[in-house]
Amino acid sequence: MENNGVVQQLENEVRQLIRLRGIDPQRSPHAAQNLIGEVVTDYDGRALKGFVPPLGDLEAVSKSLYDLVVGFGPLQPFLDDDTVEEIWINSPSLVFISRLGVAELTNTILTEDQVKDLVERMLRTSGRRLDLSSPFVDASLPTGERLHVAIPDVTRKHWAVNIRKYIARAHSTHDLVERGSLTLEAAQFLNEAVEFGLNILVSGATNAGKTTMVNALAGAIPSAEHIVTCEEVFELNLLARDIVAMQTRGANLEGSGEVPLRRLVKEALRMRPDRLLIGEVREAEALDLLIALNSGIPGMATIHANSAREAITKICTLPLLAGENITDRFVVPTVANAIDLVIHLGHSRDGKRFTEEIVHISGRVEGSVIESSSLFKHDGFSLRRTPAPLPSLASGPTGHSPTPTEEPWAQLRV
Numbered sequence: 001m002e003n004n005g006v007v008q009q010l011e012n013e014v015r016q017l018i019r020l021r022g023i024d025p026q027r028s029p030h031a032a033q034n035l036i037g038e039v040v041t042d043y044d045g046r047a048l049k050g051f052v053p054p055l056g057d058l059e060a061v062s063k064s065l066y067d068l069v070v071g072f073g074p075l076q077p078f079l080d081d082d083t084v085e086e087i088w089i090n091s092p093s094l095v096f097i098s099r100l101g102v103a104e105l106t107n108t109i110l111t112e113d114q115v116k117d118l119v120e121r122m123l124r125t126s127g128r129r130l131d132l133s134s135p136f137v138d139a140s141l142p143t144g145e146r147l148h149v150a151i152p153d154v155t156r157k158h159w160a161v162n163i164r165k166y167i168a169r170a171h172s173t174h175d176l177v178e179r180g181s182l183t184l185e186a187a188q189f190l191n192e193a194v195e196f197g198l199n200i201l202v203s204g205a206t207n208a209g210k211t212t213m214v215n216a217l218a219g220a221i222p223s224a225e226h227i228v229t230c231e232e233v234f235e236l237n238l239l240a241r242d243i244v245a246m247q248t249r250g251a252n253l254e255g256s257g258e259v260p261l262r263r264l265v266k267e268a269l270r271m272r273p274d275r276l277l278i279g280e281v282r283e284a285e286a287l288d289l290l291i292a293l294n295s296g297i298p299g300m301a302t303i304h305a306n307s308a309r310e311a312i313t314k315i316c317t318l319p320l321l322a323g324e325n326i327t328d329r330f331v332v333p334t335v336a337n338a339i340d341l342v343i344h345l346g347h348s349r350d351g352k353r354f355t356e357e358i359v360h361i362s363g364r365v366e367g368s369v370i371e372s373s374s375l376f377k378h379d380g381f382s383l384r385r386t387p388a389p390l391p392s393l394a395s396g397p398t399g400h401s402p403t404p405t406e407e408p409w410a411q412l413r414v
Contacts, residue, residue: 006043006053007061011068014039018069025070026124026142036065072118074108075163079145085165086207089115091158098207101351115159122147128250137250138233146233170212171239172219181209181345182355183383186376189390190343190358194220196393197275197298199338203311204345209353210302211235213345214277217300221275228271230264231279244271261285265292273297280304286318287326293338308344308359312370315339328368336363336370340391346378355383360391 014036018025025032040055040062047054055061067076078084078097086098092110096103110118123130126139126147135154139147146164170176173187182190193200194217202210202217218238221227227243229236234247246268251258261278265288268276276299278289293299305311312335319331339361346356358376365371373388 006055007064007068010039010043010061010065014065014069026121029070032070033066036062036069040065072122073114074110075118078106079143079163079165087161087163087165089159089161098351101207101347101353112158115161119147119149119159119161129253134250140234140247144234144237146235166211166235166237170216170219171237173216176213176216176355179353181213181353183376185385186355186358186383189375190217190341191220192393193341194218194300195222198340198393199293199298200300200341200343201311201315201339202300202302202343202345203305203308204302204356205304205306205347208345208347210345211279212353213343213355214300214302218277225274226272227275227277228268228273229277229279230261230268232261233279235279236277238277244268244273262288265289268292269295269297275299277301281315281318283318284322286315287322287331290315290319290331290334290338294334305344308342308357308374309372311342311344312339312359312361312372316370332368332370333365336361336365342372354378358383360388362391 014032017035017039018032021035023031023035040058043052044055044058046052067073072079075087075095078087083099084097085101088096089110090096092112092115095106095108095110097106098104119130122141123137123139125142128137128139130137130149130151135151137147137149141147141163144166146166148162148164150160152158170179173182173190176182177184177187200217202213204210215236215238218227218236218240221240223241225240225242227238227240229238229243229245231246232248234245236245246264248261248264249257249259261283262285265276265278265285269292274297276289276292276297278285278299278301280302281289282304289299289301303311303314305314316328316331316335320326320328342357342359342361343355344357344359345353347353355376356378357374359372360375362371362373374386375388375390376383377386378384
């Protein structure tokens with residue numbers, strides 16, 4: 001913008017009036033917007049009389065001031081852009097975005113103080129803190145984006161900031177079919193699998209669309225069910241009527257008050273859930289998840305893995321972190337009986353996300369190896385049915401019947 005000096009002058013004036021009138025821009029954005037309108041109108045009146053330089057596009061100036069005072073300054077245009085999925089700052093002069101799955105370096109140049117001020121404003125409504133004793137933070141922005149920040153001396157020199165947006169979220173498998181992430185045949189099968197209460201593990205790399213897949217699968221959960229979700233930071237956006245959503249909490253300044261994911265899973269079981277959804281399994285909470293699923297509560301969870309088989313191996317390994325008394329002799333058969341399907345997601349270099357494989361776990365264990373079979377597999381062009389028989393859904397979760405079905409799901413409409 002050519003009149004940057006004028007905008008900065010008006011920003012200082014707006015901030016001074018905000019302090020004088022006791023307005024909180026984050027809590028009262030409309031009041032701040034009205035004040036900005038007053039300041040711009042007053043300046044334009046003086047400009048018409050020749051006392052000050054003209055502003056030019058009043059609407060653009062008002063929007064710029066709003067972004068600076070109420071929004072998140074130079075990052076706000078990226079947050080408003082629906083084609084931008086992620087924003088990350090490696091240093092004040094290196095601001096990147098992911099647009100439609102492809103990373104690009106922006107021409108946005110910040111200062112160290114601007115980065116710190118932006119992070120402070122982002123964390124203001126979250127109740128989470130960032131300091132030398134807590135050099136990492138995960139939080140949600142008021143508009144739902146996920147914020148992650150790391151500061152020195154964990155990072156080498158600069159604050160590392162990552163903002164992940166959740167745009168055009170899929171609320172059903174039909175949405176994934178329209179995007180090309182699923183075929184209609186696979187979507188119909190998954191719809192019935194969810195309806196029957198099969199336990200599903202969604203795996204994939206970072207940014208593969210795991211949360212989006214769980215959100216879409218949840219669209220097939222019967223409306224009468226009571227759903228409880230447990231996440232590190234709120235990401236799922238279910239349209240269900242009967243739902244309780246919980247997120248973790250960090251320790252306070254005294255080092256107490258922490259609520260880890262394991263605690264959330266345990267508390268969720270006291271809420272009489274008909275369906276349990278875990279945002280992401282990373283550590284020992286995998287044990288609590290398996291115990292919940294093995295007790296007859298249908299559920300879904302996500303996990304980072306490079307393939308469906310590696311996801312099975314990982315879900316067998318993570319529970320061992322819960323303590324020395326937990327052994328693979330307990331975990332492996334528990335996984336075999338608790339998990340029914342593994343959906344592995346991938347994404348291409350051009351940013352396109354797709355379902356790479358859908359694997360069925362039969363429930364049988366040979367030695368320490370869990371028997372599984374690939375039901376749908378991506379051949380490089382599309383997701384194809386394999387010759388393996390589909391599991392019978394008549395027995396519900398953990399039925400693990402290897403008998404081929406008459407494929408009643410083929411008659412469903414997504």
